[in-house]
Amino acid sequence: MSTVALVGAGAVGVRAARQLVDTPGLGHLKIAARDAPAARRLARAVGAEPVPLAHVLDGEVHAVAVAVPGPAGVAIIRRAVEAGIPSASCADDDASIRGLLELGPAAFDRQVMVVAGCGLAPGLTDVLARHAADGLDAPDEVHVARVGVAGPSCRTTLRAAVRAPSREWRDGTWHVPERRGPQLVWFPEPVAARECTPVDLGVEVVRGALPEVRDITMRAESPGRNDGRARLGIGRGPAVDEFGGARVEVWGWHGGVRTSIVYGVIERPAIAAGTTLAVSAARLSGLIASIGLRVDLGGVRSAGATFEAPTFLAELARRGVKVAAFEGAQR
Amino acid sequence: MSNVRRGLILGLLAVVVGVVVRVRGKGEVEPATGTWRELQGPDFR
Numbered sequence: 001m002s003t004v005a006l007v008g009a010g011a012v013g014v015r016a017a018r019q020l021v022d023t024p025g026l027g028h029l030k031i032a033a034r035d036a037p038a039a040r041r042l043a044r045a046v047g048a049e050p051v052p053l054a055h056v057l058d059g060e061v062h063a064v065a066v067a068v069p070g071p072a073g074v075a076i077i078r079r080a081v082e083a084g085i086p087s088a089s090c091a092d093d094d095a096s097i098r099g100l101l102e103l104g105p106a107a108f109d110r111q112v113m114v115v116a117g118c119g120l121a122p123g124l125t126d127v128l129a130r131h132a133a134d135g136l137d138a139p140d141e142v143h144v145a146r147v148g149v150a151g152p153s154c155r156t157t158l159r160a161a162v163r164a165p166s167r168e169w170r171d172g173t174w175h176v177p178e179r180r181g182p183q184l185v186w187f188p189e190p191v192a193a194r195e196c197t198p199v200d201l202g203v204e205v206v207r208g209a210l211p212e213v214r215d216i217t218m219r220a221e222s223p224g225r226n227d228g229r230a231r232l233g234i235g236r237g238p239a240v241d242e243f244g245g246a247r248v249e250v251w252g253w254h255g256g257v258r259t260s261i262v263y264g265v266i267e268r269p270a271i272a273a274g275t276t277l278a279v280s281a282a283r284l285s286g287l288i289a290s291i292g293l294r295v296d297l298g299g300v301r302s303a304g305a306t307f308e309a310p311t312f313l314a315e316l317a318r319r320g321v322k323v324a325a326f327e328g329a330q331r
Numbered sequence: 332m333s334n335v336r337r338g339l340i341l342g343l344l345a346v347v348v349g350v351v352v353r354v355r356g357k358g359e360v361e362p363a364t365g366t367w368r369e370l371q372g373p374d375f376r
Contacts, residue, residue: 188367189367263370264367310374310375310376311375313370313374313375314372314375317370317375322369322370323369323370324367324368324369324370325367325368325370325374326365326366326367327365327366327367327368328364328365328366
């Protein structure tokens with residue numbers, strides 16, 4: 001029986017808690033959050049133990065799932081590394097991911113596994129990219145796009161990323177695209193075609209999952225441009241936890257032919273992120289042994305570099321997060 | 332009167348530039364035909 005600590009009671013934390021309590025073999029779930037009343041409400045709803053944030057790692061804890069963005073989330077992961085507890089974080093902002101990657105040497109020294117970027121994108125998209133790349137002889141390009149936000153903090157992160165200068169990984173080096181205009185990207189129905197802008201969210205994480213690839217781009221639809229109109233009762237308002245999705249396109253050579261493999265996922269972003277986070281943390285705690293590990297060394301890695309993609313995707317599908325492959329012709 | 336005419340010309344110019352930028356901005360879209368198929372058991376091996 002494993003004990004898992006979940007930090008965060010927002011949109012993703014709630015879904016992760018529900019997925020964790022549905023995991024066979026989970027003996028005990030501790031829940032803490034900066035918003036203590038929210039943590040207590042969530043713990044009561046799912047039958048978990050609410051604990052103060054300062055004491056969330058006390059006692060026997062086999063893994064930590066962190067659904068807190070920004071420096072607060074990095075600080076919890078740092079404490080987990082120092083305590084020798086494996087952890088998973090769904091933070092997608094660039095500062096958090098950099099902060100987590102900086103913990104790599106400490107995690108390696110203590111032989112503690114940390115999975116950075118366990119949300120929809122980065123997270124599920126890295127696993128999909130790895131799965132697609134494994135289907136090619138020589139993958140060399142990865143293009144990721146996402147649409148939708150899990151909650152208010154995710155929307156804030158995405159809006160900032162869309163406005164900020166973005167970087168891409170081109171020809172094996174960092175590159176700032178000259179044109180930052182949106183591009184139409186096709187997702188599975190009902191999301192369909194959306195205009196997505198280059199963003200610097202998790203490119204570094206995808207690099208960790210696919211070190212052999214020379215080009216990596218990440219795009220996202222700008223969320224909630226119509227806040228002001230919504231306050232006046234005009235328009236739809238910012239989309240939070242509506243249907244979103246992700247698309248992963250991997251190009252390379254297979255059998256001497258240049259070809260691509262395209263995967264898409266359509267789900268409410270909070271559910272996709274919460275399920276990815278919960279499955280990652282549960283596997284790190286020793287549960288869901290059907291999911292293979294690509295490595296068993298300590299360090300900070302992406303989900304795609306940590307877990308065997310086919311078994312990870314099968315577990316997500318069993319929990320209702322389904323992936324589709326595009327079958328057709330791209331000209 | 333010349334100010335009005337100048338304003339109209341500038342407005343027309345802005346529309347023309349906007350249309351050109353908009354149309355050229357769509358140039359990178361790669362047309363595709365096909366369908367999405369949900370991954371099943373054999374895809375996870």
